[in-house]
Amino acid sequence: NPYGTQRGRKGSSDARGPCTALSSASSPEMLRGKRVIVTGASSGIGEQMAYHLARMGAHVLVTARTEAKLQKVVERCRELGAASARFVSGSMEDTAFAEEVVKEAENTWGGLDMLILNHIGHSYFNYFDGDVDHIRKLLETNFLSYVAMTVTALPMLKESEGNIVVVSSVAGKAPGPFAAPYSATKFALDGFFSSLRHEFIIENVNVSITLCILGYIDTGKLNQETLTTWKAKIEDTFVN
Numbered sequence: 001n002p003y004g005t006q007r008g009r010k011g012s013s014d015a016r017g018p019c020t021a022l023s024s025a026s027s028p029e030m031l032r033g034k035r036v037i038v039t040g041a042s043s044g045i046g047e048q049m050a051y052h053l054a055r056m057g058a059h060v061l062v063t064a065r066t067e068a069k070l071q072k073v074v075e076r077c078r079e080l081g082a083a084s085a086r087f088v089s090g091s092m093e094d095t096a097f098a099e100e101v102v103k104e105a106e107n108t109w110g111g112l113d114m115l116i117l118n119h120i121g122h123s124y125f126n127y128f129d130g131d132v133d134h135i136r137k138l139l140e141t142n143f144l145s146y147v148a149m150t151v152t153a154l155p156m157l158k159e160s161e162g163n164i165v166v167v168s169s170v171a172g173k174a175p176g177p178f179a180a181p182y183s184a185t186k187f188a189l190d191g192f193f194s195s196l197r198h199e200f201i202i203e204n205v206n207v208s209i210t211l212c213i214l215g216y217i218d219t220g221k222l223n224q225e226t227l228t229t230w231k232a233k234i235e236d237t238f239v240n
């Protein structure tokens with residue numbers, strides 16, 4: 001198990017951030033030569049995880065929708081020392097694409113050691129607007145594609161006694177206002193993957209499942225104006 005704290009434990013969980021977990025692996029050597037998929041890796045946390053993995057000499061397959069950004073991420077991964085780096089572009093709104101990404105890993109590497117599920121579709125920060133279709137689409141992207149990739153990857157992960165890393169949020173543990181659709185998809189991840197972890201323990205499946213519960217992380221995406229609007233909305237509701 002590449003996470004030092006989890007070695008020898010089946011179906012374990014980890015509340016640290018994904019990059020911290022990768023950086024503090026007891027030895028970077030543990031990830032050298034490992035075959036890893038990172039979703040949502042064209043920007044933000046996924047991109048940074050790909051760079052951590054590259055520095056540790058892993059084989060990296062990154063995916064997201066924007067091909068031009070992925071090309072740059074792959075180039076940077078190679079510069080940083082990845083054993084190999086490649087990308088597949090497409091939208092996780094389509095579960096067939098989610099499965100295709102895993103098949104690409106199988107065809108390229110003949111196996112898989114770690115599946116890092118990190119991507120999220122766009123949502124809004126406001127009162128729930130009643131749009132059921134938005135929730136359906138967000139569930140496809142933020143939840144069902146995670147399940148589809150896991151199902152397709154599981155035979156390879158069982159073979160390698162590998163790892164599934166699911167990037168979630170405080171909003172998937174403690175609901176607050178203005179994020180009902182996003183929060184719903186993150187709770188769904190916890191329900192599914194935490195239940196699956198129990199089943200792995202019962203059935204002696206030696207594949208770990210790590211649910212990363214993140215608080216706010218400044219990835220440079222939110223500009224000052226957006227942050228000020230958020231702060232004002234929260235103050236308006238709870239303070240005034």
Ligand SMILES: NC(=O)c1ccc[n+]([C@@H]2O[C@H](COP(=O)([O-])OP(=O)(O)OC[C@H]3O[C@@H](n4cnc5c(N)ncnc54)[C@H](OP(=O)(O)O)[C@@H]3O)[C@@H](O)[C@H]2O)c1
Binds near residue numbers: 091
């Ligand atoms: N940053 C935070 O404060 C924070 C806090 C708590 C939890 N998290 C969690 O951390 C993870 C990463 O967040 P982040 O802040 O790094 O987000 P981000 O910068 O917005 O990155 C999202 C990634 O998902 C991809 N993506 C978006 N829609 C997609 C689609 N339909 N199909 C495939 N890929 C798609 C994006 O690339 P394309 O646009 O190129 O497709 C991008 O690579 C998420 O699971 C999020 O819930 C973040």
